[in-house]
Amino acid sequence: MFALEDGEYALFAEMARPCQAEAGQYLFRRGESGDVMYVIGRGRIELDFGDDQLRRCLGAGACFGELGFLIGKHPRNADALALEDSALLALGRDVFETLARRDPHVLAQFLRRITLRMLLNEHKLIGRLRRRNQALQETLDALQSASHRLDQSEALARTDELTGLTNRRGLLLHLERLQREGRLASHALILVDCDRFKAVNDVHGHLVGDRVLQSVANLLRAVAGNDDLACRLGGDEFCLLLQGHDREQVGRIAGYIVDSARMLERMHRHPPQMVTLSVGVCMIDPEHATSWERCYARVDQALYRAKRRGGGQVQWLE
Numbered sequence: 089m090f091a092l093e094d095g096e097y098a099l100f101a102e103m104a105r106p107c108q109a110e111a112g113q114y115l116f117r118r119g120e121s122g123d124v125m126y127v128i129g130r131g132r133i134e135l136d137f138g139d140d141q142l143r144r145c146l147g148a149g150a151c152f153g154e155l156g157f158l159i160g161k162h163p164r165n166a167d168a169l170a171l172e173d174s175a176l177l178a179l180g181r182d183v184f185e186t187l188a189r190r191d192p193h194v195l196a197q198f199l200r201r202i203t204l205r206m207l208l209n210e211h212k213l214i215g216r217l218r219r220r221n222q223a224l225q226e227t228l229d230a231l232q233s234a235s236h237r238l239d240q241s242e243a244l245a246r247t248d249e250l251t252g253l254t255n256r257r258g259l260l261l262h263l264e265r266l267q268r269e270g271r272l273a274s275h276a277l278i279l280v281d282c283d284r285f286k287a288v289n290d291v292h293g294h295l296v297g298d299r300v301l302q303s304v305a306n307l308l309r310a311v312a313g314n315d316d317l318a319c320r321l322g323g324d325e326f327c328l329l330l331q332g333h334d335r336e337q338v339g340r341i342a343g344y345i346v347d348s349a350r351m352l353e354r355m356h357r358h359p360p361q362m363v364t365l366s367v368g369v370c371m372i373d374p375e376h377a378t379s380w381e382r383c384y385a386r387v388d389q390a391l392y393r394a395k396r397r398g399g400g401q402v403q404w405l406e
């Protein structure tokens with residue numbers, strides 16, 4: 089703790105105004121303007137710098153509030169509270185001037201020591217700020233990587249593992265958004281189901297079955313534009329949600345899907361890389377755009393008709 093030397097204390101005592109502070113009394117508060125320095129003759133004073141900075145407790149011989157004394161009126165940067173009944177010396181600017189005239193050597197010594205103390209305090213403060221900055225940076229990094237991991241796991245939860253297409257959950261979230269924004273009615277729905285897919289698994293095994301599902305996914309991905317969404321709903325069922333196409337364009341796209349699948353199915357049979365596809369199509373009209381279940385149920389009827397008629401074809405909702 090910085091304390092006055094005996095000679096300094098004796099000299100200051102000659103010129104200072106003695107004062108008392110009762111336990112619990114504030115000598116000054118943070119932010120108040122002041123130009124008096126205090127030297128503790130007896131008792132204990134606590135300096136509270138606020139925020140999370142350490143409180144400092146000073147005893148006999150210590151001085152505080154020295155900036156006001158050195159540079160004149162100055163906002164206090166701490167609360168000064170008497171922890172017990174204390175006796176102090178109060179030194180104002182007038183004392184500074186008198187000291188400078190009467191004993192410049194003692195004043196210069198005092199100034200040198202007090203400047204050193206302020207420098208040390210400043211270094212400590214800079215060190216603390218650096219550590220706090222580093223801790224903040226680390227917290228920020230941790231938050232960023234947590235949010236990145238969250239984004240990744242959210243994206244994963246919306247993606248079908250086998251094909252990389254959006255899964256049913258992702259589709260439902262997408263539809264919810266479209267419904268909220270009142271944009272579902274400008275869409276068309278193409279429902280796609282593999283024909284006799286179980287036989288592929290039974291005859292050639294699940295790995296070949298998986299590759300066929302991946303080929304269907306690739307076909308839908310190739311057909312989907314930037315605003316469209318290709319999904320695997322589960323098992324061997326897929327769908328394509330098309331945006332902003334008229335009925336003729338939707339029909340052409342559905343026909344292209346069925347024709348391409350048939351061609352690929354003929355080209356690669358041992359082992360199969362594709363199966364024929366049954367496709368049900370409907371334009372989502374405003375009347376049915378309020379519920380995905382109703383849209384799905386309607387287009388499923390069309391798909392069912394395509395199945396009943398032997399598969400490998402497109403059927404529209406009548």
Ligand SMILES: Nc1nc2c(ncn2[C@@H]2O[C@H](COP(=O)(O)OP(=O)(O)OP(=O)(O)O)[C@@H](O)[C@H]2O)c(=O)[nH]1
Nearest residue numbers: 281282283284285286287289294295297298323324
């Ligand atoms: N390889 C593989 N098979 C799957 C996967 N998911 C579901 N399946 C199989 O897909 C088959 C679907 O069979 P069904 O619903 O009877 O369909 P299907 O044989 O195509 O019959 P139809 O639709 O009437 O033409 C079942 O045998 C499931 O076990 C998967 O991820 N990989």
